[in-house]
Amino acid sequence: MRQIAERLGLSVMTVSRALRNAPGVAVATHRRVLALARRLHYRPDPALAVLNAYRLGRRKRTQF
Secondary structure (H helix, E strand, C coil): CHHHHHHHCCCHHHHHHHHCCCCCCCHHHHHHHHHHHHHCCCCCCHHHHHHHHHHHHCCCCCCC
């Protein structure tokens, strides 16, 4: 992700959000990130994905 961010002049967080289809990322930015990710053959790290899923699954839900 860092390499994508540097090449596009974006923050790593913006690239991360674009790759996850998070709201708040401009459509043009999303398309640029995905296009470069494909060209660079970007693949998310499966170990980090499992760790993140575990971490988010253990988070206590707060009620408002």
